[in-house]
Amino acid sequence: MKQQSMKKTQLNWSDFNRGIKQGIPIALGYIPVSFTFGLKAVNGGIPVWIAILISLTNLTSAGQFAGAGLIIAGASLFEITLTTFVINIRYMLMSLSLSQKITRMPLYKKCVMAFGITDETFAVASLGKTEVSFAYMMGLITCPYWGWALGTVLGAVTTSLLSEKLQSSMGIALYAMFIALFVPASKKSKAALVVVIVAVSLSSVLKWAPYLNKISSGWSIIIATIIASTIGAVLFPRKEDNFD
């Protein structure tokens, strides 16, 4: 066991390069989104270097936006932490899902690559047909990580140069990227399409239905995800060990 992992300390470059290649479109998609983040954070009074620090240490879309908004609003540390945590609980599902698809690797490598799990890197890694190795995952997260940082820097220093209308328009970039990830996959699989439709319907109900609309958006996402995936698993159980 020990010997095996010693032999594998050499990085598998072909996996790494495959990851890099698949990460580039994610990085390009991140730039307008993190640009918006940098813009909003600095416009709200957060110093440029703090905005960049948030992107470098958090590397998450929804959680960061909410956290920065609360910092700007002068919320308590408790509220900031709790809200960010609730929004990010969905990563537990992704991390668990990914744990079933990774190659054997030492604990520290799992801890390193876990930092790079985002909605997009997870979607790309888990929709891929092969097992996820450490080298592949590191390749996959490299460009998105720096793209996320770069966009934040650009947004943070440009702030007032952009018209308000353009700034507002950029808010849709993040969601458009989600759409770009699930639509092509749902086109090919009826099961995936059904899961998406159920998830969308549930999150709409949780947003608009009386009483239910008191649930925070972080929890709504988790509840909708769990129910929709359960329905998918009941209606369309997967055949053994197929990743495709």
Place this chain on the structure above:
Amino acid sequence: MTKTLVAVILMAVVTYIPRVFPIALYRRRIESRFFKSFLYYIPFAVLGAMTFPGILDSTSDFYSSLVGMMVALILAYFEQGLMKVALGAVLAVYLCELWF
């Protein structure tokens, strides 16, 4: 300033914890066909739930968000890639907000 810095550190910690615990602590292969299928459908479910209805509040105007969403759906249907879909949607929203 100190409070902001502490907030950023706390945010980073509570973002990392849910990412790392399951993958680091859960080593076994899940055997249950049901649970495997459940995990397989997670990315679709989570992306769907995060996109809608959140997308409708993503810009300053409901209708321009709606138009941006339609453009993103069409571009994504024709598999145009993340960057094109993102920029296409932004552009559509921007044009809507200019004209109306």
